Amino acid sequence: MVSVNTNGISEALIQVRGLNKTYRRGGEQIQVLxxxxxxxxxxxxxxxxxxxxxxxxxxxNLLGGLDVPTSGTVSVAxxxxxxxxxxxxxxxxxxxxxxxxxxxxxxxxxxxxQNVELPLLLTRLSRSAxxxxxxxxxxxxxxxxxxxxxxxxxxxxxxQRVAIARAIVSDPTFLLCDEPTGDLxxxxxxxxxxxxxxxxxxxxxxxxxxxxxxxxxxxxHTILHLEKGALVEGKARQSVGTGGAA
Amino acid sequence: MKYLALILANLFRKKIRLLLTLASFAVALFLFAFLAVVRxxxxxxGDVANASRMVTxxxxxxxxxxxxxxxxxxxxxPGVQLVTHDNWFGAVYQDEKNFFPQFAIDTENQLKVFxxxxxxxxxxxxxxxxxxxxxxxxxxxxxxxWKIGDRIPLKTTIYGGASAWExxxxxxxxxxxxxxxxSQFWFQWDYFEERVPQHFKGQVGWxxxxxxxxxxxVRVSKAIDAExxxxxxxxxxxxxxxxxxxxxxxxGNIQALIVSIGTVVFFTLLLVTGNTMAISxxxxxxxxAVLKAIGFKDGTILFFVLAEALAIAxxxxxxxxxxxxxxxxxxxGAALNGLLPNLILDKSMLSAGVGFALLVGACAGLLPGxxxxxxxxxxxxxxx
Numbered sequence: 001m002v003s004v005n006t007n008g009i010s011e012a013l014i015q016v017r018g019l020n021k022t023y024r025r026g027g028e029q030i031q032v033l034x035x036x037x038x039x040x041x042x043x044x045x046x047x048x049x050x051x052x053x054x055x056x057x058x059x060x061n062l063l064g065g066l067d068v069p070t071s072g073t074v075s076v077a078x079x080x081x082x083x084x085x086x087x088x089x090x091x092x093x094x095x096x097x098x099x100x101x102x103x104x105x106x107x108x109x110x111x112x113x114q115n116v117e118l119p120l121l122l123t124r125l126s127r128s129a130x131x132x133x134x135x136x137x138x139x140x141x142x143x144x145x146x147x148x149x150x151x152x153x154x155x156x157x158x159x160q161r162v163a164i165a166r167a168i169v170s171d172p173t174f175l176l177c178d179e180p181t182g183d184l185x186x187x188x189x190x191x192x193x194x195x196x197x198x199x200x201x202x203x204x205x206x207x208x209x210x211x212x213x214x215x216x217x218x219x220x221h222t223i224l225h226l227e228k229g230a231l232v233e234g235k236a237r238q239s240v241g242t243g244g245a246a
Numbered sequence: 247m248k249y250l251a252l253i254l255a256n257l258f259r260k261k262i263r264l265l266l267t268l269a270s271f272a273v274a275l276f277l278f279a280f281l282a283v284v285r286x287x288x289x290x291x292g293d294v295a296n297a298s299r300m301v302t303x304x305x306x307x308x309x310x311x312x313x314x315x316x317x318x319x320x321x322x323x324p325g326v327q328l329v330t331h332d333n334w335f336g337a338v339y340q341d342e343k344n345f346f347p348q349f350a351i352d353t354e355n356q357l358k359v360f361x362x363x364x365x366x367x368x369x370x371x372x373x374x375x376x377x378x379x380x381x382x383x384x385x386x387x388x389x390x391x392w393k394i395g396d397r398i399p400l401k402t403t404i405y406g407g408a409s410a411w412e413x414x415x416x417x418x419x420x421x422x423x424x425x426x427x428x429s430q431f432w433f434q435w436d437y438f439e440e441r442v443p444q445h446f447k448g449q450v451g452w453x454x455x456x457x458x459x460x461x462x463x464v465r466v467s468k469a470i471d472a473e474x475x476x477x478x479x480x481x482x483x484x485x486x487x488x489x490x491x492x493x494x495x496x497x498g499n500i501q502a503l504i505v506s507i508g509t510v511v512f513f514t515l516l517l518v519t520g521n522t523m524a525i526s527x528x529x530x531x532x533x534x535a536v537l538k539a540i541g542f543k544d545g546t547i548l549f550f551v552l553a554e555a556l557a558i559a560x561x562x563x564x565x566x567x568x569x570x571x572x573x574x575x576x577x578x579g580a581a582l583n584g585l586l587p588n589l590i591l592d593k594s595m596l597s598a599g600v601g602f603a604l605l606v607g608a609c610a611g612l613l614p615g616x617x618x619x620x621x622x623x624x625x626x627x628x629x630x
Contacts (some may be wrong), residue, residue: 058297067624091616094541101627105536121248122541158511168539 002046002222004231012039013206014063014174021058021071032058034229036072040174045200045204045207047220056210057178063208064097064176065089076241077173094122098167102179104159106151112138112162113147117168124233137165141195157188164195174206175199182217193219249546253553256530264558270564271606272569274515275599278508279570280492280578282595285504297460299359301489302453302470305480311449315622320453323469325462331450335431335439337400337411341391345606346386348400348431349451350438359456362422369394369417377437380413383428387418394418399417400431424590453482486520521611523555529612534618535626545621551615559607560600567591567599584628 003012016038023030032055040046048056061067062074062152065081073082076174084092098119106115116137120130140145141161151159160180165207167175177196181189193216199205200221225232247540257264302320304310312332317518322331327471335348365373365381373379391399392415397412421428425480439447439469457466467483474481484492534547571591579589 059387061624064539090538090541090543093539099536099539101536103532105532107252107255107533107536110252114255118252118537119540121252125247159439 002041002044002224003081004224004233006012006241007139010039011041013044013077014035014038014040014208015075016063017073017218019059019062019073019074021055022070023060031229033062033069036229036231038224040206040208043200043204044207045197045211045219045221047217047223048208048226049214049217049223050226056226059226060176060178060207060208060210065093067191068222079223081117086180096121096173097168098172098175100163100167100175100177100180102182104151104183105165106159106162106166108151111148111150112143112154112165115151115162116165116169118166130167131207132138133169134165137169138162140168140199141165152216155190155193156184160184160192164192164199168199168203168205174208177209179210179212181211181213189213189216198242249550249553253476253550253557256526256550257554260526263522263526266567267519267558268562270515270518271559271577271603272566274511274606274616275329275563275566275603276570276574277511277566278575278596278602279567279591279601281504281508282580282598283570283575283589283591285500286590286595291562296362296486297463298457299486299502300455300457300463300467300470300483302455302481302483303489305471305482307627308481309530311446311451312453312481314450316474316479316481317450317453319473320455320470323466323473325458325466326455327458328355328359328456329453330456331435331453333435333451334404335400335402335404335433336404338566339400346389346429346462347427347462348433350435351432352435357434360453363415363419363421365419373416373434376414376416377434377440378412378414378571379416380418380431380433381417382431382549383568384418384420385428386431387415392418399490405446426593430515431523454486470523473556478492512602515606515628516609519555519606520613523551523610523614524617527551527618530618531621531626534621535623538621547621548619552611552620553610555615559603559610563600563603563607566603567596571596586614601620608610 003010012178016036017039019033019036020031020231021033025239033059047196048059050056058067063068064075065074067222069082073080075081076092079092079096081092106112107118110118110122113134116134117130120133125133135147137146138147141164143158143161146154146158148160151162154162164241174194175196181192181195182191194208196209197219202209207220209216222233301314304312305318314331317329317331320326330352332352335350336343339346357365357370369381373381377504382392387393394415394417396415397428398413398415400413401410419428419430419432435450440499455466455470457463463485466536467485470483471481538547575589575591
């Protein structure tokens with residue numbers, strides 16, 4: 001269940017309370033996020049939409065522990081991440097967050113297998129255990145036969161699948177997808193969205209996604225619009241809907 | 247090492263650039279080794295000098311001779327154990343390019359004053375009995391393919407005469423230590439005295455004095471020079487190491503020259519590799535940001551950059567040192583024809599070379615590495 005109006009205690013996986021983010025550009029202060037509240041339960045699939053500069057990516061960065069808020073808190077599975085040190089936050093990201101970027105951001109000199117293996121290098125898994133995990137992740141995204149291909153030998157859609165495999169290989173608590181279909185044609189975008197839906201439906205993943213594309217957004221359980229730094233509930237695709245806790 | 251694949255993949259990312267960077271390290275380390283060997287060769291005299299030995303030369307110049315009569319006077323000075331004398335012969339073998347040092351020696355005291363040179367007894371005895379006999383260092387014997395019994399004609403450029411001086415090779419000496427000079431050619435001073443023109447007779451090039459104790463050096467040197475003060479041939483006596491150092495100074499300040507060149511090489515290399523590493527890190531900003539986003543710590547990112555820089559430095563450095571060791575220095579030794587004693591690239595120089603390469607690698611990788619370490623993921627994603 002997703003809620004944007006909660007400001008009390010809840011059991012949600014992700015809890016955002018009074019989140020503010022202000023940037024200083026030149027002499028001007030720009031308030032990107034204003035007192036934002038959000039609850040996301042485990043297994044939810046949320047799409048954030050909004051015009052350019054509305055703060056979608058900023059919100060994603062704050063949820064992923066890549067940036068720190070001006071004020072407010074973000075808690076994930078009971079861990080309040082906004083006051084963690086840089087080192088602890090890095091460890092936390094490795095354990096809890098899977099990132100999927102618009103431009104895939106694969107390491108071009110590594111094969112698909114090696115790219116997917118990267119997050120596992122931070123764990124104490126043995127080489128054989130890592131191999132097992134990587135092969136499973138590549139199988140889920142349907143690219144087991146392309147394991148030893150370099151990114152330049154793959155299509156855009158396949159590259160994004162590798163990026164998704166990299167994001168899920170360490171079984172993170174949730175996935176953050178920043179315009180995952182933004183650089184793909186419609187067919188490939190459909191395939192990627194089908195894959196993300198499968199991750200949510202069959203593997204119980206929690207996904208928070210930023211997109212400009214209304215068609216892509218409709219694949220999510222919940223659509224939230226960012227307008228002038230505040231979250232506004234949109235139309236839900238399924239009955240899971242929004243505002244349950246409002 | 248689980249990060250090896252990532253480090254290697256990044257190293258080979260731009261093969262031409264990698265090759266050029268390796269080459270710049272190889273050239274620099276080759277130069278380093280080459281200069282170190284030449285410097286060492288020039289300073290070898292000081293290194294092999296015996297603390298109990300002193301050299302007495304004419305105060306005007308080593309080119310000016312000293313009377314043979316000084317020998318007994320020096321020997322009477324308290325603290326002097328032995329005195330031997332030498333004359334520089336300055337001849338060539340067959341061709342002017344075949345130069346090597348030759349000395350007319352005092353056969354009675356040569357091996358007592360210079361115990362680091364070893365000649366088999368039978369060869370030395372044969373030499374003593376042969377007025378035209380000669381003993382040559384193993385390096386020179388090898389260079390010209392000489393063997394015991396060979397007749398060796400040498401043409402002197404100092405003592406005149408149309409015909410060559412002929413010698414019988416009676417012995418081959420070896421040095422006890424690696425750094426001992428095995429390029430000299432010795433022959434009997436009596437034979438020299440017999441054949442030189444009249445105005446050279448009764449004169450020696452310099453005296454080598456063996457002391458009872460190195461502690462007597464200052465007192466004895468003052469006593470020797472005082473003994474011949476105000477004579478037509480005043481002397482200058484100094485320890486063997488000081489003599490070797492002043493000999494080197496004749497060629498200019500080799501040490502300063504080599505240090506200057508070395509410093510220029512160091513900073514040039516630092517700039518080249520530092521710039522290469524900086525470009526390499528800058529073009530990978532997005533990838534480094536992704537690595538940090540998925541959980542790689544700042545220290546690990548710094549480690550990646552430093553590991554690359556150090557690997558390039560080590561491999562390039564070893565290539566340069568290997569080229570110097572196996573190719574350039576043997577070629578230089580052959581080209582110099584014994585003008586300098588043994589050119590040795592020893593373990594300490596090799597270690598210093600590897601250390602130098604790693605130092606440059608670490609310096610070159612440090613700044614870009616720190617930049618990568620401090621990279622803010624959000625800003626990096628905004629830039630790409």
